[in-house]
Amino acid sequence: MSTLAVMRVELRRLGVRPFAWTLAALSVAWLAWNFLIAVAGFLKVQTRLAALPEGPGFTDIVAVPLLAQLAQLAILLAPLLTMSMLAGERRAGTLPLLRAAGLSPRAIVLGKYFAALAWMLLLLIAVAAMPASLAGTTTLDWGKLAAALLGMALALGALTALGLACSAYASHPALAAGAALALTLALWAASLGGSAARMAGPLAGYLALPGHLETLMRGLVASDDVLYFLLLIALALALAVRRVAADRERG
Amino acid sequence: MPDSAALLELAAVSRRLAGRNVVAGLSLTLAPGEILGLLGVNGAGKSTTQAMIAGALAPSAGTVRVQGRDLAAAPDVARRAIGWLPERAPLWPELTVREHLDACGHLRGLRGPALAAARARVLERLDLGALSPRLAGVLSLGQRQRLGLACALLHAPPLLVLDEPANGLDPLQADALRTLLREQAAAGTAIVLSTHVLTEVTAVCSRVAILHEGRLRHDAPLAAAGDGLRVTLAAPVELTRITALAPVARAESENARHVRVTLREGADAATLARALVGAGLPLAGLEPAAPPLERIFFAIATRRTEAAA
Numbered sequence: 397m398s399t400l401a402v403m404r405v406e407l408r409r410l411g412v413r414p415f416a417w418t419l420a421a422l423s424v425a426w427l428a429w430n431f432l433i434a435v436a437g438f439l440k441v442q443t444r445l446a447a448l449p450e451g452p453g454f455t456d457i458v459a460v461p462l463l464a465q466l467a468q469l470a471i472l473l474a475p476l477l478t479m480s481m482l483a484g485e486r487r488a489g490t491l492p493l494l495r496a497a498g499l500s501p502r503a504i505v506l507g508k509y510f511a512a513l514a515w516m517l518l519l520l521i522a523v524a525a526m527p528a529s530l531a532g533t534t535t536l537d538w539g540k541l542a543a544a545l546l547g548m549a550l551a552l553g554a555l556t557a558l559g560l561a562c563s564a565y566a567s568h569p570a571l572a573a574g575a576a577l578a579l580t581l582a583l584w585a586a587s588l589g590g591s592a593a594r595m596a597g598p599l600a601g602y603l604a605l606p607g608h609l610e611t612l613m614r615g616l617v618a619s620d621d622v623l624y625f626l627l628l629i630a631l632a633l634a635l636a637v638r639r640v641a642a643d644r645e646r647g
Numbered sequence: 648m649p650d651s652a653a654l655l656e657l658a659a660v661s662r663r664l665a666g667r668n669v670v671a672g673l674s675l676t677l678a679p680g681e682i683l684g685l686l687g688v689n690g691a692g693k694s695t696t697q698a699m700i701a702g703a704l705a706p707s708a709g710t711v712r713v714q715g716r717d718l719a720a721a722p723d724v725a726r727r728a729i730g731w732l733p734e735r736a737p738l739w740p741e742l743t744v745r746e747h748l749d750a751c752g753h754l755r756g757l758r759g760p761a762l763a764a765a766r767a768r769v770l771e772r773l774d775l776g777a778l779s780p781r782l783a784g785v786l787s788l789g790q791r792q793r794l795g796l797a798c799a800l801l802h803a804p805p806l807l808v809l810d811e812p813a814n815g816l817d818p819l820q821a822d823a824l825r826t827l828l829r830e831q832a833a834a835g836t837a838i839v840l841s842t843h844v845l846t847e848v849t850a851v852c853s854r855v856a857i858l859h860e861g862r863l864r865h866d867a868p869l870a871a872a873g874d875g876l877r878v879t880l881a882a883p884v885e886l887t888r889i890t891a892l893a894p895v896a897r898a899e900s901e902n903a904r905h906v907r908v909t910l911r912e913g914a915d916a917a918t919l920a921r922a923l924v925g926a927g928l929p930l931a932g933l934e935p936a937a938p939p940l941e942r943i944f945f946a947i948a949t950r951r952t953e954a955a956a
Contacts, residue, residue, distance in 0.1 A: 408750060495703045495704075
């Protein structure tokens with residue numbers, strides 16, 4: 397109940413904030429432009445692809461790459477969306493108001509997380525609607541698209557949770573955004589570093605986010621990939637809850 | 648042992664911040680309908696004390712009980728029973744006044760018609776109706792204070808914790824605030840009012856607590872800070888001659904020529920002087936029996952700590 401109350405307030409704040417709308421509008425515009433380019437490219441090679449046995453279809457050439465572009469954009473979007481959620485509240489002095497309303501640190505963090513996630517998922521739906529709008533005129537691989545959407549939802553969830561955790565620990569929203577961006581890029585590039593060092597290769601390979609996302613984007617839903625994202629989300633949120641709880645103790 | 652009659656009870660509450668005791672061993676109680684004026688110089692620990700009472704800050708030691716329940720063990724009590732206006736009324740600048748009240752209502756568990764009724768009540772009572780569609784971020788300081796106060800009052804809590812509520816209010820609004828506080832107290836709301844303005848305390852508070860360097864140095868009914876008169880007589884007289892006078896409720900002899908007098912309600916120094924002279928008593932002087940609040944405050948605030956000395 398408390399989580400819902402915080403989520404409701406946070407969604408209302410996001411809904412009236414020009415910054416959130418600008419981010420969403422620019423992202424959708426950019427992805428729509430890329431979608432049109434991809435569709436044009438697909439139309440050019442469509443007849444040749446049809447002749448290939450097991451050749452890539454509309455889903456492989458247009459839908460999944462479009463979602464992959466959203467994942468890359470989310471590296472920037474998630475930190476920008478979440479940066480002021482806790483760091484900004486702390487600076488403005490409104491975080492103690494939430495604590496004084498009897499809300500637990502868990503309710504505060506989860507409420508804000510679900511609000512940010514809802515915003516990101518709305519973006520995902522808007523992007524997914526682009527290829528889905530052509531379902532009547534082309535053949536979509538619904539299974540593969542569903543797996544890619546699941547992967548994207550999990551990736552967005554993880555990036556949002558990381559952003560929120562950084563916002564919980566940072567004293568200023570800009571620092572939170574910078575930290576979240578650095579952390580996300582580190583996770584994105586972990587496998588590259590691991591390969592170069594050849595020392596922590598397997599661990600770095602497991603920690604790298606793209607490896608788990610690519611499997612899902614190819615249409616393969618493996619439990620260890622899903623578990624990776626869920627663990628990342630749980631760890632980031634647990635750290636954020638811990639930090640918000642410490643605020644009441646530390647002052 | 649919790650005081651069953653007390654709405655708020657602080658038992659040996661301490662708070663350490665950055666290696667120093669901001670509040671140390673603070674104990675006090677507050678009954679329904681009481682208005683406690685919390686005084687102290689900057690850094691005395693008033694805001695920290697209020698944040699602990701509001702549940703926003705955990706005490707390092709001791710307990711804060713509201714309605715007999717420990718805030719640390721039952722944080723839901725804070726949601727229901729406490730309305731807090733921190734210093735400078737922190738607000739969400741992107742929300743309108745109306746949205747703000749709705750957000751505060753949701754966080755306090757108000758929904759639907761109950762929220763609508765509460766919102767209408769505080770908008771009307773704090774004269775915020777015309778500001779309802781305006782963004783909180785563009786409000787003046789006084790308007791922000793009124794909105795912060797409206798948020799604190801929205802769920803009709805039995806305990807109000809107000810940190811400098813008159814900050815930024817014009818004289819008319821400050822007077823309206825005093826009326827509002829008296830109304831709330833008359834309806835049974837207990838109020839902890841922190842302020843630097845001593846006249847505000849004498850105007851509305853029933854009790855005064857003075858904090859200095861984190862410690863409670865004075866906690867007494869306001870009357871004790873300025874009530875009563877000290878009569879100096881030119882010659883010794885029987886105490887019964889003074890107690891027999893109409894304006895006198897009680898008289899105590901300090902010595903042969905000095906008597907401490909408590910007046911009946913409605914009586915003042917002039918009526919006492921007239922009664923003394925009219926009764927043929929050798930009146931030589933008349934002065935306040937106890938030092939006024941301002942003198943008590945300055946005496947405490949300028950006192951150096953033993954450690955500093």
